[in-house]
Amino acid sequence: MAESYRLGLFTYFSLATRNLLRNRRRTLITLITMIFGIATLTLLSALNDGWLSQMKTNFILSYTGHLQIHAKGFETSQNLNDRIKDPEEISRLMQSYPEIIGWTQRIRTSGLASVSGNSAGIQIMATDPEQETWVTSMDQGIKEGIWLRPGMSHDLLLGRTVAQNLGAELGDRVILMAQRLNGEMVSEVFFLRGILETGAPQIDRTLAVITLNSAQQWLQMDQTVTDIVIRADVHDNTDVLYRLFVQQLSDLKYEIMPWQELDPMVRQWLEFSDAYGFVILFVVIILVLIEILNTMLISLHERQKELGVIVAIGTKRHQIFLMLLLEAVMLIFIGAILGYLAGSLIVFSVADNGINLTHFANAFEFFYMDPVIHPQLTQSSAIKILGATLAAALLAGIYPAWKATRLQLSQALRIQ
Amino acid sequence: MLNQQAESVIKIRDLHKCYWVGTMPFPALYGINLEIESGEFAVLAGRSGSGKSTLLNIVGALESTDSGRVEVLSRDILSMNQDQRTHFRLHNIGFIFQAYNLIRVFSARENVAYVCQLQGKSKKESMEIANHWLQEVEIGHLGYRRPDQLSGGQQQRVAVARALASNPKLILADEPTANLDSMTGRHLIRLMRELNQRLGTTFLISSHDPDVKQAASRLIKLADGQIVEAWNDIPKPPSSITSSCPMSNLPLTERLQNYFKAARGNARNKKRRRKTRRRS
Numbered sequence: 287m288a289e290s291y292r293l294g295l296f297t298y299f300s301l302a303t304r305n306l307l308r309n310r311r312r313t314l315i316t317l318i319t320m321i322f323g324i325a326t327l328t329l330l331s332a333l334n335d336g337w338l339s340q341m342k343t344n345f346i347l348s349y350t351g352h353l354q355i356h357a358k359g360f361e362t363s364q365n366l367n368d369r370i371k372d373p374e375e376i377s378r379l380m381q382s383y384p385e386i387i388g389w390t391q392r393i394r395t396s397g398l399a400s401v402s403g404n405s406a407g408i409q410i411m412a413t414d415p416e417q418e419t420w421v422t423s424m425d426q427g428i429k430e431g432i433w434l435r436p437g438m439s440h441d442l443l444l445g446r447t448v449a450q451n452l453g454a455e456l457g458d459r460v461i462l463m464a465q466r467l468n469g470e471m472v473s474e475v476f477f478l479r480g481i482l483e484t485g486a487p488q489i490d491r492t493l494a495v496i497t498l499n500s501a502q503q504w505l506q507m508d509q510t511v512t513d514i515v516i517r518a519d520v521h522d523n524t525d526v527l528y529r530l531f532v533q534q535l536s537d538l539k540y541e542i543m544p545w546q547e548l549d550p551m552v553r554q555w556l557e558f559s560d561a562y563g564f565v566i567l568f569v570v571i572i573l574v575l576i577e578i579l580n581t582m583l584i585s586l587h588e589r590q591k592e593l594g595v596i597v598a599i600g601t602k603r604h605q606i607f608l609m610l611l612l613e614a615v616m617l618i619f620i621g622a623i624l625g626y627l628a629g630s631l632i633v634f635s636v637a638d639n640g641i642n643l644t645h646f647a648n649a650f651e652f653f654y655m656d657p658v659i660h661p662q663l664t665q666s667s668a669i670k671i672l673g674a675t676l677a678a679a680l681l682a683g684i685y686p687a688w689k690a691t692r693l694q695l696s697q698a699l700r701i702q
Numbered sequence: 703m704l705n706q707q708a709e710s711v712i713k714i715r716d717l718h719k720c721y722w723v724g725t726m727p728f729p730a731l732y733g734i735n736l737e738i739e740s741g742e743f744a745v746l747a748g749r750s751g752s753g754k755s756t757l758l759n760i761v762g763a764l765e766s767t768d769s770g771r772v773e774v775l776s777r778d779i780l781s782m783n784q785d786q787r788t789h790f791r792l793h794n795i796g797f798i799f800q801a802y803n804l805i806r807v808f809s810a811r812e813n814v815a816y817v818c819q820l821q822g823k824s825k826k827e828s829m830e831i832a833n834h835w836l837q838e839v840e841i842g843h844l845g846y847r848r849p850d851q852l853s854g855g856q857q858q859r860v861a862v863a864r865a866l867a868s869n870p871k872l873i874l875a876d877e878p879t880a881n882l883d884s885m886t887g888r889h890l891i892r893l894m895r896e897l898n899q900r901l902g903t904t905f906l907i908s909s910h911d912p913d914v915k916q917a918a919s920r921l922i923k924l925a926d927g928q929i930v931e932a933w934n935d936i937p938k939p940p941s942s943i944t945s946s947c948p949m950s951n952l953p954l955t956e957r958l959q960n961y962f963k964a965a966r967g968n969a970r971n972k973k974r975r976r977k978t979r980r981r982s
Contacts, residue, residue, distance in 0.1 A: 294819065294825060296825070297816075297819055297825075301805075301807065301808075304807035304808070305807055307807075308806065308807055591803070592803070592805060592806065595797075595799065595803040595805070596805060596816075597788065598762070598764055598791065598797055599791070599792070599797055599816075599817055599820070599864070599868075600788055600789070600791050600792025600793075600817060600820045600821070600868070601788070601820060602785060602788050602789075603784065603785070603788070605820075695759075695764045695765070696756075696759050696764055696765040699759070699764065699799070699803075700755075
């Protein structure tokens with residue numbers, strides 16, 4: 287068996303670099319194509335991440351919070367009998383988690399609203415006006431009037447669409463009708479103090495907000511509630527908190543739901559966006575791969591004789607393989623890094639002002655999106671882009687490198 | 703001078719090689735028998751297509767054969783696999799090509815050092831060896847230049863240095879002077895012959911350059927894939943070289959003797975004619 291000698295890594299790098307510089311124009315054109323491709327990919331990825339993040343934030347802050355705790359079965363039944371009987375016990379638990387920056391108790395039930403003969407089905411949400419501002423940004427969605435005042439038991443806020451449908455104006459008397467715990471239908475007069483937009487039109491079509499105290503009295507729920515809504519300090523801590531609550535409240539009395547489970551449509555949309563991101567990544571990487579493969583095959587064709595010579599003088603085939611592979615990897619790696627830097631520069635330059643898509647605002651608002659998208663560079667997208675390009679480099683390099691090892695020496699040496 | 707007791711560096715027995723173009727066979731070598739001893743400066747001569755390069759490639763473990771036996775340095779190279787052949791070439795054979803075939807992206811010194819690095823020597827040691835051999839071939843001062851900054855003759859000297867740097871026992875040179883002008887070619891041949899005599903390295907050269915043939919310690923003429931004539935500068939029985947061609951051994955020596963007799967006779971006649979003219 288022949289002894290195996292190793293060529294120094296420096297020699298491989300030196301050969302690969304010089305071979306890339308041998309035909310500078312071709313290398314430059316290949317690099318420019320790659321830089322353009324990877325920069326575009328970085329920008330698209332940042333746009334995708336940016337609007338996904340905005341959508342997530344809007345969804346969480348407009349209404350749902352990061353996590354909700356209900357009595358077991360409430361989310362499906364929406365029945366007031368499935369309520370949390372001792373919310374204070376859970377509230378005390380909250381204080382031990384620094385990842386929680388706010389929580390609030392709510393009562394949710396469906397009902398009917400009528401104003402001057404107009405009536406509409408509504409979703410009544412009763413909350414603590416002060417606590418709510420720690421959990422959602424609903425108070426900032428007030429377009430007319432004022433946010434709920436603590437202690438003012440007959441204050442009412444309506445979503446913009448439901449207010450329009452009812453023809454209600456600020457100060458109007460609005461009669462709300464709902465079912466008590468015992469099934470009895472009751473009605474109560476409230477005064478419209480504000481009209482709000484949550485950022486989600488489907489919520490604004492039915493939302494009616496009253497104070498928690500008034501709802502507890504009106505619906506005879508004592509100190510019980512239907513939801514405890516929690517806001518985490520950062521989105522990524524949702525899973526951590528979810529796991530902690532599942533451990534702490536695992537006695538089947540409660541159901542703990544992260545925001546993704548509260549609106550399956552939003553979750554589907556996020557998954558679709560991930561898939562779309564992968565498709566874009568795949569297409570760009572395939573284009574890059576073809577470009578590199580083409581360059582490497584032309585280069586291999588031009589250097590057949592030289593490769594024949596270096597094999598003749600004693601270079602082993604696996605060393606030839608490594609040399610060629612390293613060339614492809616270096617070319618793609620340089621292109622990927624420069625492309626990512628170029629893409630990042632574009633992202634940084636537009637991140638503050640965002641990309642204004644106001645013309646398409648109607649199409650986006652359904653998905654909790656802002657019409658101005660702020661592209662965002664994330665670690666995961668960087669890993670995805672650079673990892674995929676490296677994989678492409680290996681794929682693009684393997685075939686020419688393998689082809690080089692199959693070289694017919696006598697034929698290669700005869701090339702003029 | 704060749705030692706009568708010298709061991710065989712190359713031993714070829716009944717070698718056949720045929721190329722195929724589609725279904726058409728093109729015999730390249732036909733029944734070659736050849737033995738080259740250590741320290742020889744042997745030249746394969748013949749027209750284009752006579753089989754010189756094919757024979758050289760087979761001896762250099764670059765090409766396979768159809769039948770026959772080829773031993774180089776007592777190793778049966780035909781039974782080796784690709785990696786074993788590469789290893790064998792690296793440690794035992796130096797190559798000099800017609801078109802120099804230096805690695806374009808390396809300097810002259812790096813081209814020479816590359817072979818040493820392949821042998822597992824450190825970069826520093828390889829560079830020192832490269833410097834030594836570049837000085838041996840009288841271009842030590844040009845080590846930093848890339849091949850495209852060197853003349854043809856200088857490039858071929860780098861190729862000679864590269865061939866010698868791995869300390870091989872056999873150097874195969876395929877038309878080494880074909881791309882050089884006659885003066886540079888003569889210098890190169892003189893250099894190679896000198897190295898051959900000083901180091902004792904065996905050279906097998908394919909060439910149709912008369913200067914190369916003149917420098918040969920043995921001339922082997924190929925025609926149509928057969929050895930047709932062979933001649934040694936040392937008086938040696940011609941039976942050391944045989945060929946399947948029945949007329950291969952004697953004619954060249956006889957012809958050369960006749961040629962020199964005739965040449966001497968012509969010279970005498972010319973002198974006589976001149977003397978006669980002066981007298982008249």
